[in-house]
Amino acid sequence: MAANEKSKAKTEQAKGKAKEAVGRAVGNERLTAEGRAEQSKGDARQAKEKTKDTFRH
Template sequence: MSAVEKGKAKNEQAKGKVKETAGSAVGNDRLEAEGRTEKATGDMRDAKEKVKDAFKH
């Protein structure tokens, strides 16, 4: 299950980065903000998984 969550985190981070870059390139502030939010969500999910792994071992 943890591998699935880690995959989701990496996917969200990548999608967020793409949206942020695309929004910045075309001057779309909403898309850029949406990308930053999605990337931050992925970062938080990744951090959560790292904490869970730390307590497993």
Template sequence: MSVGKKIAHKAEAAKGAVKKLIGRATGNTRLRAEGRADQFKGNAKQAGAKVKDAFKH
């Protein structure tokens, strides 16, 4: 997995965490849910990359 993709996955998870916090602070449930989804996607992509890397080596 390239370094660029790893950074992109971490950025997606971080973006989701920020969205979730903003949604919680403002009481916007839609934004909070979007943040949770983005954070989950970023974390899932990171986990998939780790599994792929484990099988490569």
């Protein structure tokens, strides 16, 4: 389960970066903001998984 959550976090971060880049390229502030939000969501998920790993070992 943890590996699945970690991959979800990486996917969210990558999608967020792509959205942000596209939003900046076309001048769409909403898309840029969505990308940043998605990256933050992935960062939070990754931090949660790292914390869980710390307490498991």
